[in-house]
Amino acid sequence: MGVHVASQSPSKSTIIKDRTKILIYSFIFILLIFECESSSSKDENRERDALLMFKMSLKNAEAVLRNWNNPPRLPCPRLGSSRTTPPWRGVICLNGNVCGLQLDCLKLSGDIDVDSLLELDKLRTLSLMDNKFEGAMPKFRKLGGTLKSLCISKNNYSGNIDDDAFLGMSSLKRLDIADNRFSGEVPTSLASSMRLLELRIENNRFVGTIPEFPPTLVKFNASNNQLQGRIPPSLCDITDTSAFSGNKDLCGPPLESKCDESGSSSSPNQIVSKANENMSILHVISVIISCLLAIATLVMVYLQLDMKRDGEKDGVTVATTPKGDGKLTFFRDNYGCFDLQDLLRASAEVLGSGNFGSCYKATLMDGHCVVVKRYIHMTNCGKDEFHHHMRTLGNLSHPNLLPLIAYYYRPQEKLLVYKFVHNGSLSKQLHGDRTNEKKAGGLNWPTRLTIIKGVAKGMVYLYKKLPNLLVAHGNLKSSNVLLDKWMQPLLMDYTLLPVVNVEQAHNLMAAFKAPAFCKQGRIDKNLDVWSLGILILETMTSQKLPSTHGSELERWVETIEREKVFDKEMGGTENAQAQMTMLLEIGLKCCKVDEVEKRPELIEVANKIQQLDEKDI
Numbered sequence: 001m002g003v004h005v006a007s008q009s010p011s012k013s014t015i016i017k018d019r020t021k022i023l024i025y026s027f028i029f030i031l032l033i034f035e036c037e038s039s040s041s042k043d044e045n046r047e048r049d050a051l052l053m054f055k056m057s058l059k060n061a062e063a064v065l066r067n068w069n070n071p072p073r074l075p076c077p078r079l080g081s082s083r084t085t086p087p088w089r090g091v092i093c094l095n096g097n098v099c100g101l102q103l104d105c106l107k108l109s110g111d112i113d114v115d116s117l118l119e120l121d122k123l124r125t126l127s128l129m130d131n132k133f134e135g136a137m138p139k140f141r142k143l144g145g146t147l148k149s150l151c152i153s154k155n156n157y158s159g160n161i162d163d164d165a166f167l168g169m170s171s172l173k174r175l176d177i178a179d180n181r182f183s184g185e186v187p188t189s190l191a192s193s194m195r196l197l198e199l200r201i202e203n204n205r206f207v208g209t210i211p212e213f214p215p216t217l218v219k220f221n222a223s224n225n226q227l228q229g230r231i232p233p234s235l236c237d238i239t240d241t242s243a244f245s246g247n248k249d250l251c252g253p254p255l256e257s258k259c260d261e262s263g264s265s266s267s268p269n270q271i272v273s274k275a276n277e278n279m280s281i282l283h284v285i286s287v288i289i290s291c292l293l294a295i296a297t298l299v300m301v302y303l304q305l306d307m308k309r310d311g312e313k314d315g316v317t318v319a320t321t322p323k324g325d326g327k328l329t330f331f332r333d334n335y336g337c338f339d340l341q342d343l344l345r346a347s348a349e350v351l352g353s354g355n356f357g358s359c360y361k362a363t364l365m366d367g368h369c370v371v372v373k374r375y376i377h378m379t380n381c382g383k384d385e386f387h388h389h390m391r392t393l394g395n396l397s398h399p400n401l402l403p404l405i406a407y408y409y410r411p412q413e414k415l416l417v418y419k420f421v422h423n424g425s426l427s428k429q430l431h432g433d434r435t436n437e438k439k440a441g442g443l444n445w446p447t448r449l450t451i452i453k454g455v456a457k458g459m460v461y462l463y464k465k466l467p468n469l470l471v472a473h474g475n476l477k478s479s480n481v482l483l484d485k486w487m488q489p490l491l492m493d494y495t496l497l498p499v500v501n502v503e504q505a506h507n508l509m510a511a512f513k514a515p516a517f518c519k520q521g522r523i524d525k526n527l528d529v530w531s532l533g534i535l536i537l538e539t540m541t542s543q544k545l546p547s548t549h550g551s552e553l554e555r556w557v558e559t560i561e562r563e564k565v566f567d568k569e570m571g572g573t574e575n576a577q578a579q580m581t582m583l584l585e586i587g588l589k590c591c592k593v594d595e596v597e598k599r600p601e602l603i604e605v606a607n608k609i610q611q612l613d614e615k616d617i
């Protein structure tokens with residue numbers, strides 16, 4: 001049987017058609033490459049021109065930046081190019097764009113042309129360390145909210161830095177202006193850099209007090225300036241006290257010298273040096289010591305009496321325990337040094353009492369404020385179990401968790417000591433508190449979203465750190481979300497399920513109000529997701545939750561789903577409205593009553609929340 005090969009081979013016309021197609025596709029492909037090339041070369045040219053402008057503003061640059069020149073060389077090697085040409089000296093490239101300039105130790109000087117750098121829209125780091133720049137600090141603020149790291153240490157910059165010099169530099173994570181001759185006060189606009197992790201201002205001539213910094217700060221050095229006054233609470237965690245050495249008169253934790261009423265150091269050495277002019281040192285010391293002793297005795301007697309009265313009035317029945325007993329166990333060093341007796345002596349203010357006990361704000365003798373929460377419903381927990389669990393809690397550390405400073409154990413008495421947080425709870429901000437029915441202040445949309453984002457981050461951290469716990473928080477609700485000075489949320493009353501009596505936990509904790517538990521007795525990770533959903537709905541509507549469990553709460557969720565009425569105080573443009581609706585939908589999804597299986601995982605919810613945009617444009 002012959003094979004008809006001829007019938008299977010393409011005809012001449014088909015071959016011509018195919019060739020034409022190949023030609024057309026190749027042409028389009030070449031066009032596309034050309035298009036890409038031309039737009040990327042536009043970028044490259046812009047970056048090249050910007051850098052050449054910048055170079056022109058520098059002295060001594062011609063010698064050291066010789067390879068910064070005109071075409072054919074470009075600042076960054078072209079993406080995908082086979083020839084590997086190095087970038088210009090000191091230029092850091094990412095994906096073919098300039099993302100950093102590192103021009104350290106090049107003996108550069110001159111008036112930096114910050115405007116030329118505006119053209120480098122991918123610029124994230126700028127380092128001009130160890131050069132010869134002098135005069136006032138350039139207006140780096142113009143570089144706006146994208147710069148992450150700025151380093152101009154070891155130059156000869158001098159004079160005051162404007163207080164708003166860093167305003168709007170919201171992405172700044174690292175700022176190093178050490179080893180210059182800056183004077184005047186430390187600019188408070190640094191506090192607006194909410195992402196700041198590292199700040200170095202040492203070896204300058206800064207005067208005045210240190211402003212409050214965001215809680216994100218982990219590295220700080222202000223040594224060898226002329227700073228004075230109380231170290232702000234946000235820096236109490238800095239363990240290396242040399243960060244404050246060589247200053248005029250700093251006081252308070254983490255330093256040992258205590259502050260007096262006016263906020264200046266009351267260490268005997270400094271008092272002596274001030275009074276040295278007219279009297280002999282010995283005389284001054286003896287007068288001061290006897291005065292201090294007399295005052296201290298009076299204050300102690302007064303406070304003891306006062307506390308006793310307060311204690312009786314407020315139900316603080318923590319008796320002074322027999323010698324050697326009643327010790328507080330500390331987890332964090334930097335909240336001053338105090339013991340139970342100091343807490344008892346401190347002036348106390350009742351902050352409120354909830355399902356699990358009462359909260360007191362105690363102002364210690366050195367001016368520190370801490371919060372003591374006295375827990376009931378923990379009576380079934382054994383000593384070892386309690387100590388073990390407290391150690392777990394003490395080791396947790398996250399910017400959105402209220403840190404546990406210390407705890408106290410007696411079979412019938414459990415106290416947990418936390419840091420005092422300035423803006424009270426989210427509940428107080430949304431609905432007012434016991435004494436003040438009015439809200440503390442309308443929260444706008446960006447603040448509410450920032451709070452929810454922080455809460456979600458804190459929750460994800462808990463689940464990551466405690467994978468064996470089914471319900472890692474257990475009591476997430478608006479009164480357990482505290483807001484610091486920068487309105488960043490801090491979760492409290494977290495992870496107490498292992499030490500709370502089971503019956504009370506199931507009756508009183510927020511997570512156990514979820515229908516999955518109320519209706520089916522199910523305990524799983526979804527309980528916390530449900531609480532997060534309720535918190536989102538409450539935050540977006542400012543509506544108070546019904547005080548009872550179960551069906552009333554379900555109806556509350558249904559009403560919100562039906563009406564979708566946001567709190568007017570949030571304000572917001574059209575764009576913000578769209579984001580608000582998305583957040584409300586996320587909240588509603590977490591609270592799906594009948595579709596427990598469909599309820600999203602915490603990590604999924606948290607990711608969606610982080611994608612929302614608080615910008616109100």
Ligand SMILES: Nc1ncnc2c1ncn2[C@@H]1O[C@H](COP(=O)(O)OP(=O)(O)OP(=O)(O)O)[C@@H](O)[C@H]1O
Pocket residue numbers: 351352353354355356357358359371373402418419420421422424425427428475479480482492493
């Ligand atoms: N560390 C703190 N800093 C500032 N205020 C606090 C601090 N801890 C608690 N508070 C305030 O004290 C109030 C009472 O707190 P508490 O935890 O006793 O009550 P709750 O959260 O309503 O109830 P529950 O015991 O069920 O958690 C809170 O609403 C909050 O405003």
